[in-house]
Amino acid sequence: xxxxxxxxxxxxxxxxxxxxxxxxxxxxxxxxxxxxxxxxxxxxxxxxxxxxxxxxxxxxxxxxxxxxxxxxxxxxxxxxxxxxxxxxxxxxxxxxxxxxxxxxxxxxxxxxxxxxxxxxxxxxxxxxxx
Amino acid sequence: xxxxxxxxxxxxxxxxxxxxxxxxxxxxxxxxxxxxxxxxxxxxxxxxxxxxxxxxxxxxxxxxxxxxxxxxxxxxxxxxxxxxxxxxxxxxxxxxxxxxxxxxxxxxxxxxxxxxxxxxxxxxxxxxxxxxxxxxxxxxxxxxxxxxxxxxxxxxxxxxxxxxxxxxxxxxxxxxxxxx
Numbered sequence: 001x002x003x004x005x006x007x008x009x010x011x012x013x014x015x016x017x018x019x020x021x022x023x024x025x026x027x028x029x030x031x032x033x034x035x036x037x038x039x040x041x042x043x044x045x046x047x048x049x050x051x052x053x054x055x056x057x058x059x060x061x062x063x064x065x066x067x068x069x070x071x072x073x074x075x076x077x078x079x080x081x082x083x084x085x086x087x088x089x090x091x092x093x094x095x096x097x098x099x100x101x102x103x104x105x106x107x108x109x110x111x112x113x114x115x116x117x118x119x120x121x122x123x124x125x126x127x128x129x130x
Numbered sequence: 131x132x133x134x135x136x137x138x139x140x141x142x143x144x145x146x147x148x149x150x151x152x153x154x155x156x157x158x159x160x161x162x163x164x165x166x167x168x169x170x171x172x173x174x175x176x177x178x179x180x181x182x183x184x185x186x187x188x189x190x191x192x193x194x195x196x197x198x199x200x201x202x203x204x205x206x207x208x209x210x211x212x213x214x215x216x217x218x219x220x221x222x223x224x225x226x227x228x229x230x231x232x233x234x235x236x237x238x239x240x241x242x243x244x245x246x247x248x249x250x251x252x253x254x255x256x257x258x259x260x261x262x263x264x265x266x267x268x269x270x271x272x273x274x275x276x277x278x279x280x281x282x283x284x285x286x287x288x289x290x291x292x293x294x295x296x297x298x299x300x301x302x303x304x305x306x307x308x309x310x
Binding site for chain 2: 031036081103105
């Protein structure tokens with residue numbers, strides 16, 4: 001399976017999904033013109049990736065988000081729901097929500113998300129500002 | 131030149147504490163560029179990162195709301211007039227930042243928006259958080275975040291969201307004011 005690599009723009013995050021190492025990363029700010037269109041290939045890749053994994057495989061995703069607008073917030077939760085379903089189906093899913101401690105909004109956002117998720121491991125990780 | 135007195139205009143912007151104003155047709159790249167300018171300005175004002183990102187977030191939500199709404203009028207006979215009606219203003223009022231926006235709107239669109247704002251105005255922070263949690267689960271609509279943006283602004287705001295409606299011909303000019 002090919003890697004999914006998307007370069008960051010001012011209003012959309014960098015995406016680096018590697019099927020071989022099972023390391024996924026989304027990093028940056030998200031307020032694209034059309035959030036649904038921007039994230040459509042991310043969902044497609046993720047679903048195909050999960051479908052091809054062995055049972056009980058471990059997947060780690062790093063989310064290092066500096067800003068999410070409201071539509072990106074909804075989509076990020078949908079993305080986490082896909083991973084939550086995979087965890088319920090037996091995969092070991094680890095989400096590292098890396099937040100800048102100087103930016104309380106992103107800590108709150110991570111806390112809001114963690115309340116919505118049960119089967120996957122959701123870590124809130126302090127991450128110094130770049 | 132009497133009708134085009136930039137000194138007076140600048141004085142008035144200064145008196146009103148206006149840091150940034152954009153009036154005219156919005157594009158996504160304009161929203162990005164102005165957002166960058168706002169953040170540069172606030173970084174120089176040595177604001178905390180949380181406060182700076184709250185101003186930026188409320189600015190982006192408002193600018194994208196204006197743009198998304200006006201885009202629906204693109205092909206209408208009055209499309210040009212609507213496209214030029216958008217405005218976003220960031221001002222400083224003593225220790226507060228005030229982000230306002232406005233645009234022309236059909237009367238029929240104003241009523242449900244006012245109902246939503248009145249609902250939010252009546253809620254405290256805990257109730258806003260609960261509503262946010264509920265709305266987070268609703269599907270994304272064509273119009274955007276299904277009101278999630280308004281709830282997020284209300285959660286960040288120091289006082290309830292303020293709005294005004296001004297009749298313009300057969301339309302209304304809708305203004306939203308968020309105090310942080």
